[in-house]
Amino acid sequence: MKPNNWAAKAPNKSTKSSDLLFQVTENTELMVFLIAKMPHKSRVNIKTILRDKQVLVDGRATTQFNHPLIPGQEVTIKTLKAYQEKPYKGLSIIFEDQHLIVINKDEGMLSISTDKEKELTAYSILSNHVKKTNPSNRIFVVHRLDRETSGLMMYAKSEKVQKLLQESWHATKERIYLAVTEGKLPQSDGTVESYLVESKAFIVYSSQNPNNGQKAITHYQTLKSNNNYSLVKVTLETGRKNQVRVHMQDLGHPVIGDAKYGSKVNPIKRLGLHAWVLTFVHPVTKESLHFETPIPKKFTGLF
Structure with missing residues (x-):
């Protein structure tokens, strides 16, 4: 050697x-x-x-x-x-080339606009960012994070790259989240598999009927725990809406701060969910890209 x-x-x-x-x-x-x-x-x-x-x-x-x-x-x-010349409130750009942008989004920041909020979103901030180089530049949504979830997201700079990324999304090498859940999980690691269905009230729930919903597979591993909370590494094999939140509820240990899916505590005044690691093959250069963000201090402070 x-x-x-x-x-x-x-x-x-x-x-x-x-x-x-x-x-x-x-x-x-x-x-x-x-x-x-x-x-x-x-x-x-x-x-x-x-x-x-x-x-x-x-x-x-x-x-x-x-x-x-x-x-x-x-x-x-x-x-x-530390060296970002023009930081933006609510997000930081951690990678950018002529094809795509990867950001670290703060909790509380919307991924895209809604009927109630159109200005202060990651999409609008990045749209303005790329237009500084050329007014005709645009960005395109590849995937979303819930408003109260922090962490890694990416956007495409063309419809072609957007399509390539979305077509290969199921083959993304790594999508790892960190979740702080209520209580101590009975098993330190395991897998949850179900079919996810969204109700008319926009609440996602699990079903074991393969004819009802989209198949979702979540692998989890407890990194730290005490009598009140667990810090859980969650690896997605599929990427369905609210997948981590629903599957933690299925285990009987919902994500803290997630009243929508069964949580009764909110010790850090935010949802205890963070998109931690993202690894994928660049759709144009074919290089393997790996990104990892710091664990939120509010998470580690509970342990």
Whole structure:
């Protein structure tokens, strides 16, 4: 096995604790260095980080992927949120290219407009964002998150890419949520499978009748628990409306703050659901993209 010639260093006083700081110990190029230090990121991800001036060599932002490195230099990788030039209220853009946008949405932010709210939505904010480059630019909805659910979402920049993403949505590599549920689950892990049906009152419920509703499969694993709550990793095999919320209710341990599906407590004043990890194949470049967001502090504070 080839030894790792690039040693990580402790951040200095001018570097945020969330930044990554490395010392170069051999001659190489910047892209080669970054690929070695961030194997979980694709070349597209790394090029975006370079483009957004999040990579500093000896304290100076560097955007050229073939920038030469020599022993003794320091490379700092800034956090995406810390280096975002124009943050938007209610969301942060964590990846963008000419085909799509991936965001981290706050709880309380609508994915798209409704009859009651048309202005302050992720869709409207991103529409204005892309029009700054070209007034004719547009964005297109790929999927949705409930208003009170935070986390990862993506939008397409053309109808063609929207269609490609929606057609391959069932084949998305990873869609992982974090849920805080009431009480301690009797089994630390397992799978819930049912057919989901939506009533005229817009409430989704489970059925075991294959002729009634859409098949939904949810895998879950308890990460932390105490007498009152459980922090549960939820992996979706299918992506149905309110799937996680309904299946946690089916287990008898609804998501906290989810009165619609049986919760009687709301200790963090929000729905205890967060879209944590999203991994998919880029519909145009065919590269595998992986995104992971921080666990909300309100979740961890309960444990």
